[in-house]
Structure formats: C-alpha cells, structure tokens
Amino acid sequence: MIAAVFPEGWSEDLADGLALAGVTATPLTELTAEDPSLHEADVLIVELGPQPMRRLREVSRISEVVGLPTLLLAAPEQMALFESAVGITDFAVTPIEPVEFRLRLHRLHRSESSDEVLRFKDLVLNPLNYQAALADEPMDLTFMEYELLRFLVGNQVRVWSRAQILSKVWGYDYYGGARTVDVHVRRLRAKLGEERASWITTVRSVGYRFG
Amino acid sequence: MSKQAEYVLRTVEERGIRFVRLWFTDVQGFLKSVSISPTELEVAFEEGMTFDGSSIDGYARIQEADMLAQPDPSTFAVLPWRSEQQVARMFCDIYTPDGEPFSGDPRIVLKRNLERASEMGYTFYTAPELEFFYFEDDGPNPQVLDRGGYFDLTPLDVAQEYRRKTINALEQLGIPIEHSHHEVAPSQHEIIARYTDALTMADNIMTSRLTVKEVALQSGIYATFMPKPLEDFDGSGMHLHVSLFEGDVNAFHEPGTQGALSKVGQAFIAGLLRHAAELTAVTNQWVNSYKRLVAGFDAPIYISWARNNQSSLVRVPSVKKGKPSSVRVEYRAADAACNPYLALSVILAAGLAGIREGYELPPEVAADVKRLTAAERAAAGAKRLPETLSEALDLLEQSDLVAEALGEHVFDWFLRNKRAEWDRYQHHVSGFELDTYLPIL
Numbered sequence: 232m233i234a235a236v237f238p239e240g241w242s243e244d245l246a247d248g249l250a251l252a253g254v255t256a257t258p259l260t261e262l263t264a265e266d267p268s269l270h271e272a273d274v275l276i277v278e279l280g281p282q283p284m285r286r287l288r289e290v291s292r293i294s295e296v297v298g299l300p301t302l303l304l305a306a307p308e309q310m311a312l313f314e315s316a317v318g319i320t321d322f323a324v325t326p327i328e329p330v331e332f333r334l335r336l337h338r339l340h341r342s343e344s345s346d347e348v349l350r351f352k353d354l355v356l357n358p359l360n361y362q363a364a365l366a367d368e369p370m371d372l373t374f375m376e377y378e379l380l381r382f383l384v385g386n387q388v389r390v391w392s393r394a395q396i397l398s399k400v401w402g403y404d405y406y407g408g409a410r411t412v413d414v415h416v417r418r419l420r421a422k423l424g425e426e427r428a429s430w431i432t433t434v435r436s437v438g439y440r441f442g
Numbered sequence: 443m444s445k446q447a448e449y450v451l452r453t454v455e456e457r458g459i460r461f462v463r464l465w466f467t468d469v470q471g472f473l474k475s476v477s478i479s480p481t482e483l484e485v486a487f488e489e490g491m492t493f494d495g496s497s498i499d500g501y502a503r504i505q506e507a508d509m510l511a512q513p514d515p516s517t518f519a520v521l522p523w524r525s526e527q528q529v530a531r532m533f534c535d536i537y538t539p540d541g542e543p544f545s546g547d548p549r550i551v552l553k554r555n556l557e558r559a560s561e562m563g564y565t566f567y568t569a570p571e572l573e574f575f576y577f578e579d580d581g582p583n584p585q586v587l588d589r590g591g592y593f594d595l596t597p598l599d600v601a602q603e604y605r606r607k608t609i610n611a612l613e614q615l616g617i618p619i620e621h622s623h624h625e626v627a628p629s630q631h632e633i634i635a636r637y638t639d640a641l642t643m644a645d646n647i648m649t650s651r652l653t654v655k656e657v658a659l660q661s662g663i664y665a666t667f668m669p670k671p672l673e674d675f676d677g678s679g680m681h682l683h684v685s686l687f688e689g690d691v692n693a694f695h696e697p698g699t700q701g702a703l704s705k706v707g708q709a710f711i712a713g714l715l716r717h718a719a720e721l722t723a724v725t726n727q728w729v730n731s732y733k734r735l736v737a738g739f740d741a742p743i744y745i746s747w748a749r750n751n752q753s754s755l756v757r758v759p760s761v762k763k764g765k766p767s768s769v770r771v772e773y774r775a776a777d778a779a780c781n782p783y784l785a786l787s788v789i790l791a792a793g794l795a796g797i798r799e800g801y802e803l804p805p806e807v808a809a810d811v812k813r814l815t816a817a818e819r820a821a822a823g824a825k826r827l828p829e830t831l832s833e834a835l836d837l838l839e840q841s842d843l844v845a846e847a848l849g850e851h852v853f854d855w856f857l858r859n860k861r862a863e864w865d866r867y868q869h870h871v872s873g874f875e876l877d878t879y880l881p882i883l
Contacts, residue, residue: 361452369457371520371614374449391691409690410567410767413637421613 232340235272235299237262242324245278247303248332261288270398272299274339278325279305279313281396287316293391294318295392300339349384350440351430354423356381370422375401379415383431392438412439446515447487454530457616459520464491464511465648467548468850469500469857470727471781473648475531476511486513486836490537500855501536501546509544510537522614523656527676533645539719548783552644555787555847559794564693566790569620569637569770570647572778573678574654575671576601578631580664584671586629588665604665605631610655615653618647626740627675634657637683637770640727640786647680647782653820667778669726672732677734679741680778683759684789685770686710695769701761704767706801711747711756711771713796714789715804718745718755718775720841721788723834723860724848725776729867732830734777737812742774746824753810755827775827784848784856791847832864 232254236245239258249256257268262277267277275293279286281304290301294317303313303322313319321339323332349356353366361377364369372380382400383391391399393409401411414440420428432440443451454462462483464476476493478486480525485491491511495501504842520530534793536547543550561568578585586638588600601624608802611621618636625632651667658665670677686693686706695706703711725883726732734741740752747756757772771793776785807814807822814822828834835857845853 305683360456361449362456371522372614373616374446375515375516376616377449382795410565410687411639414636415641417618417636421618422616424613 232272232274232336233257233272234276234336235259235266235269238278241277241278242326244329245276245332248327248329248336251329252333252336253334260415262286262293264293269293269299274426275299275301276336277301277303279303279309283309283312287313290319291317295395302335302339321439339430343427349381351384351387352427353382354427354430365423365427372419374421376415376419376422379412380419387442390437390440390441391436396438443484443487444515446518450515450518450532451483451487453518456485457520457528459528459530461527461529462486462513462649463521463529464513464534465531466511466534466536467648467781467783468498469546469548469781469784469855470666471548471648471779472499472775473652473783474498479554483513486511487515488745493535495544495546500852500859501544503859508539510539510541511535511536515839517808519615519649523653523660524612533648534584545849546855548781548787548852549641549644551847551849551852552641552783552787554849555790556640559686559790562794562797563688564794565686565688566640566786567637567685567770568640568643568786568862569683570643570778570782571634571681571683572631572647572650572667573625573630573632573680574665574667575627575678576604576631576658577664577666577671579671580666584666586672588624589628601629604657604661604663605633607661608654609632609835611653611657612625612650619638625676625678630676630678637685640790644782644786651778668780669777671735676739677741678778679734679774680776680780680782682773682776682786682789683770684773684793684795692767692769694771695766697766700763701766701769703758706797707758707769707771709796709801710793711758711796711805713792713794713799714756714773714800715745715747716773716801717792717795717841717843719828719834720837721792721844722775723831723838724788724844724856725773725780725785726834727780727831727856727860729831729863731777731779732828732834733826735775735829742827744811744819744824744826746811746822747803748806748808751808751810753812754807780868784852788844788847793842795843829863831860833865 233255234254236256237259239260259266277290300320301318303319304325305322306325321335323335355364363372378400393412396412397409416431420431430441434440460476466474468474490512493509493511494507495509498506513532513534517533535549538544538545538555549672556566576587605622609622612619620634620636624634654665667678694704696702696704735743742755746754747760748754750760755775759772761768773789804823807824811824828837839857
C-alpha cells in the first residue's frame with residue numbers, strides 16, 4: 232500500500248503507525264491534485280493542523296478530482312469541525328494510537344480493492360481470476376475494460392467524472408485523456424449488449440454512473 | 443511483466459484458449475498472423491516472438507531477416523467466429539533483434555506520428571466509414587446479390603443478415619459500431635465505427651476488414667474492399683472523420699460558438715488541402731483506386747473544402763447543438779483498401795504541418811466543384827487530385843512531408859513497389875483498348 236501523507240515532517244506517533252501498517256509513505260509538500268505522487272497513492276492521509284477550515288476545503292477539492300480514500304488526523308477538540316466535510320473517508324484522533332491507525336488504514340484500503348466477487352443482476356466479476364461472466368457466459372474483455380467494469384460495479388450509484396475514472400482506473404499519466412473513458416464505456420456497452428448497455432448511464436456534463 | 447500481460451495470460455488459461463494469433467501488418471496493409479500456443483505466450487511477452495521478416499512485403503532485406511513481434515496485451519481479444527476452438531488475437535509491434543522499434547512496421551510508423559502530435563499537445567481521434575461490396579464469389583465477373591440502393595431495406599437488402607452478423611462480431615471484439623446501411627450501389631454496404639484514438643482505430647480497421655470478409659466467407663459469399671469493382675456504379679471509399687483533442691477539449695471547436703471551427707481546425711484543413719495531392723498515393727494506393735476518383739460517382743476529384751458539400755475533398759460536417767466534442771473534419775479521398783496506419787499517418791502529418799506553419803485556409807467552395815468551369819475552378823484554387831497511380835507517385839516522390847511521416851524505409855519501399863505495380867499495369871492491354879481500337883485502327 233502507498234500512502235500519500237500531508238504535511239511532510241510527521242510526528243513520531245504517525246511514523247510508528249506507518250511503519251507498523253507496513254505502508255510506503257510519500258510526503259506531500261503541497262496539497263494539490265496536480266501532485267503526481269497523489270495519483271500513485273492508494274490512500275491519502277491528511278493532518279488537519281492549525282488551519283483546519285482551509286485544509287478541509289483543500290481535501291474536498293482534491294476528492295473531486297482524485298477520489299482517493301482519505302484518512303483525516305485531527306485533535307479531539309477539532310472533531311466538530313469536519314462533521315459535514317466532503318471527501319473524508321475515515322478519521323483518527325491525535326495523538327494517534329499506532330495499532331488503531333494501522334487497522335483503520337487497512338480497512339480503508341481493503342474497502343477500495345476487495346477480492347470479493349462482485350455481482351450486479353446477471354453480471355458476475357471475479358477479481359481472483361479477473362473473469363467476468365454475463366448470464367453464465369464468459370465475457371471477452373480487455374484488461375482495461377475489465378478494470379473499468381470492476382470499478383463501476385464496485386462503486387455503484389455514485390456519479391463519477393471522467394477525470395476521476397481516468398485516475399482511478401488508468402492512473403493519472405495516461406496520455407489518451409478523458410476521451411479514453413468515453414471510448415471504453417462505449418466498448419463495454421457494446422459488449423454488455425443492447426439490453427444491458429443502459430446499466431452504464433451517462434450523466435450529462437458530469438460523467439458516468441453504474442446501476 | 444505488466445498487469446495487462448498478466449491479465450492476458452490468466453484469461454488464456456481460464457478460458458481454455460488453444461491458440462493465440464499474433465497480428466501485424468505489412469506495408470501494403472495486408473494482415474499477417476503467427477499462431478502460438480498458450481505455453482509460448484509468456485516468452486512472447488518477455489522477449490518477443492522471432493520470425494523471418496524477409497518474406498513480409500516491405501520488411502527486411504535478406505541479410506536482416508530476423509525480426510521480433512512484440513504482442514500488445516491491450517489489444518487482446520477472443521475471435522468471435524471460431525466457436526469450436528477458442529482462438530484469441532493480439533496486435534504486435536515489430537522490433538529488430540537489437541530491440542529497436544522496426545521502422546518498416548506501419549504500426550510503429552503511426553505511433554511515431556502520434557508522438558509528434560502528442561509533443562504538440564494533441565491526441566488524434568478518428569472514425570472511418572468503411573464501404574464494401576458483397577459478391578457471389580471472388581471470380582473475375584462480380585455478381586451482385588441485390589439491386590438495392592442507398593438506405594434501402596428488405597426485400598431488396600438481402601444482405602442485412604450478413605451485416606447484422608458482422609456488427610455483432612465487431613461489437614464482441616470491442617469495436618462499437620455507430621450504424622450500418624445499404625450504400626448507393628447494388629450490393630454495396632457501409633459500416634461506420636464510433637470514433638476512438640487513431641492507433642486503436644487503425645487496429646480496428648484491420649480487424650473490421652477481416653471480420654467483414656470472414657462473416658461473408660462463412661455465409662458462402664465474398665466481401666471486397668476493392669475501390670472500384672463495378673464500372674457503372676460508385677466505388678468503395680473510406681471517408682475519415684478526424685479531430686484533435688487538447689486534453690479533454692476538442693481543439694477543432696471554437697469555444698463559445700455552436701460548433702464553429704477553431705483556428706487550429708482551419709489550419710489543419712489548410713494542411714490537408716496543401717498536401718492532399720502528394721499524399722494521395724498513400725490513401726489511394728492501387729491502380730484501381732484511381733478508377734474511383736472520377737467524375738459522376740460521388741467521389742472527390744478536386745482539392746477543395748466546404749461545410750456541407752458532398753463533392754468536396756474535405757468537408758466539415760454539421761454538428762448537433764451542444765456537442766462541441768463532435769466538431770470534426772471529414773477527409774473523403776481515402777479508400778478502404780489503403781493501409782490505415784500509413785493513411786492516418788500522412789493525414790495527421792499534413793494537418794499538423796498546417797498548424798505548425800500557420801497555413802492560411804483558402805475560401806470555402808460551396809458550389810458543386812465538378813459543375814464549375816475550368817476557369818471557375820482555377821479561380822477557386824481547386825486543383826485536381828492525381829488522376830493515376832503513376833501521377834500520384836510522381837507527386838509522392840517530391841514530398842518531404844510524406845517522406846518524413848512514413849520514414850525513409852517505408853517511403854523508399856513503397857515507391858519501388860508501387861512503381862513496379864504501375865509498370866505491370868502498363869503492360870496490360872485492356873478490354874477498353876481492344877473494344878475501341880481494334881475495329882477502327
């Protein structure tokens with residue numbers, strides 16, 4: 232697991248927690264969506280710090296673009312501040328308790344990349360052998376089609392922007408641009424067939440939704 | 443090994459695939475295939491698959507025969523027309539034994555041109571309109587299956603069943619089809635694929651041509667992409683719709699307008715027009731291609747552009763309201779028997795030259811160019827496209843732009859090979875000559 236951590240220069244507790252969790256931690260000098268290490272990370276860890284409102288705005292902005300599971304570290308007296316904050320998946324109270332921290336981090340990561348078999352109506356996706364089946368017939372998918380379908384099925388109902396899908400499924404540096412997402416959605420719809428093509432709905436000027 | 447390659451290995455195992463075909467394309471655009479067994483696949487991913495390149499048209503000379511085919515795992519697909527034995531395919535890039543990309547491989551030629559576009563900040567998107575004929579067989583006297591015309595439906599369009607099967611197969615291969623219909627000539631059909639990036643599209647065109655032929659074969663008929671098989675009817679073209687994107691923004695669309703063409707789009711067209719004559723040998727590479735580019739059959743003859751005029755070489759199709767991403771340019775000369783990798787390479791290079799050098803777009807010719815008098819055409823600056831393969835090759839030989847786009851290896855081989863084709867043709871005494879001259883001379 233790779234964790235992007237902001238700000239850099241973390242406390243001894245956090246360093247212990249990261250070591251215990253066995254994650255590779257990349258320090259972020261700035262909290263911006265353009266930072267390439269953000270796109271390689273599996274989770275984002277942000278310390279709320281002395282300017283909490285500003286930090287929360289930054290986190291919410293990033294979550295719109297990158298959509299990483301985000302763990303917020305906050306002092307007990309700051310907890311009321313992020314009650315309605317956007318883009319935070321879980322939080323831990325500072326000073327952190329390394330074992331609790333490790334647990335939370337792993338739960339966060341697992342919820343994103345689970346090995347569980349995914350189902351939607353007569354579609355079955357098995358992450359263990361990368362196979363997809365439709366009405367018990369195996370589907371012929373390319374790797375990226377498979378990954379896109381897995382992402383959409385695993386993250387139903389919510390609307391995902393093209394940029395979010397691109398960074399989640401392809402990784403940020405894919406040069407084809409967000410049109411790639413449109414092209415692959417069409418290919419998936421073609422392979423799902425006429426009756427099931429509408430499982431993936433286009434949400435005008437936003438992106439796509441599954442289910 | 444990449445995740446993509448691992449995925450392919452796993453799928454081959456899970457699905458019990460017996461053979462994997464490694465596909466690549468020779469310089470004239472013929473699909474080549476090497477079958478390997480699944481056990482060899484891992485080695486093929488890691489080291490490439492060695493083959494003798496000297497027997498492939500336009501590849502190596504004898505002394506440098508060994509070539510490596512490196513499968514591209516992102517192109518993995520199970521072929522839908524082999525049900526009894528599972529067979530899959532992947533497109534390959536060709537490398538020399540030292541591991542250098544091989545400059546004679548059309549797919550690598552296109553990749554190089556796409557890199558040039560990418561250096562300028564552009565991604566190249568295309569959508570082709572693929573026209574073809576169904577005949578009873580591949581004999582010298584083509585027999586049409588119907589007497590249908592444009593958009594005709596049953597009972598005239600007996601071939602719609604073949605078209606439906608073809609589209610199902612293409613969609614299973616991950617090639618979304620926008621629509622298909624009966625074309626103008628008897629037994630002529632058209633399939634329009636949805637746009638995608640140019641490399642995928644060139645692969646898709648290769649796959650589509652094979653799929654159309656394969657489905658026809660299984661139905662006991664013959665499908666052909668020959669540009670002009672019937673003297674009295676329209677030939678088969680491949681209109682190419684092209685656009686450039688800068689990130690997610692269509693660079694051909696002028697922001698704030700309802701589908702107007704941007705400066706970039708205008709310069710791209712100017713580039714196409716200026717270089718059209720010299721690149722025609724690539725987009726229309728056969729002696730027969732020039733039998734399509736004649737008056738009276740809906741094919742472009744003169745070099746001009748218009749917003750909505752079916753007689754011009756370059757057209758800017760009208761766009762539905764609120765769809766800036768579909769602003770595009772349609773290049774109408776190419777035929778379906780071209781090498782799509784090379785044709786897209788030279789079209790892109792011409793358009794990019796227009797942008798880079800800031801070519802001025804000449805005024806639109808809204809009238810039917812073929813109906814103008816010679817003087818009116820000259821005033822409008824609408825020169826004729828080359829009339830024969832020979833003339834096209836003369837223009838190609840002088841072209842720095844095409845030489846750079848194709849690279850020296852392909853450029854030289856193409857010229858030599860096509861000159862030889864023209865020479866063979868010149869030796870032929872045609873039916874026209876015997877019918878016309880023998881009785882009177």
